[in-house]
Amino acid sequence: MNARSPSLICHMRERRDARYSSKRHAQRNEVLRRRPVRRALVVGSFLLLLAAVVLVWGNASSGAIYLAVGLLFVAGVALLNVTMRAQWPDRALDERLVAVRDAAYRSSYRVVAAVTALGLLSVSVVWQTRSGFTLEPHHLRALLLAFVGLTFMMPTAVLAWREREI
């Protein structure tokens, strides 16, 4: 039997709640918290994601791809630093913040679904109309990077873009 004892689970929950509580009251970077800066960060992150996808699609040198993905990671961490709540569970948020987070997830779902459908449609159209075009592994890697990047970034980006106070 691999079940954890109730006291251990309670202890782990308490530790996690304490961690969220300290994060909630932690002073985040004041410059990053400003809305114009947050929006610039969102735009920058998506441009970096686009650059990384284009580089992978074009089978560019691995150095350029690593650079784009590295910069994207840094931008993503900076974005997460100001909108950490996008990833928090209900217990760590109050009712308004849960509503705000859920609204961000709803919007993200719509955007990711639309972009994914549009992307796949475009690829299938190009595949059928352009003779000589074959879907190579690096094309699939680019599509996967775009999908995964969008899925992970979108809720945080929506929060960073929309919210007046963070």
Added chain:
Amino acid sequence: MKHASKSAVYTRLSVLRAERGLSRAQVADAVGVHYQTIGYLERGEYNPSLALALRIAQFLDLPIEAIFSLEPMAPLSATVYERRDVRT
């Protein structure tokens, strides 16, 4: 029957908080929400759940209708003077 698409909840929370010299953080800690949520409530940008409204009422030791209303609330001073007039 006609329903408003988004019914506003009016509040006197900011006046009551100022009257008691409480900060937003103090009220927020007492009722278990983020301090920004108190700001949103005071500005009328967020309608509280019944549970939150009751917790605020309990904390301020007032009936819920003294803090929140579906109708625009008269200024507290006007309400007080009106009551004095009635007594005299």
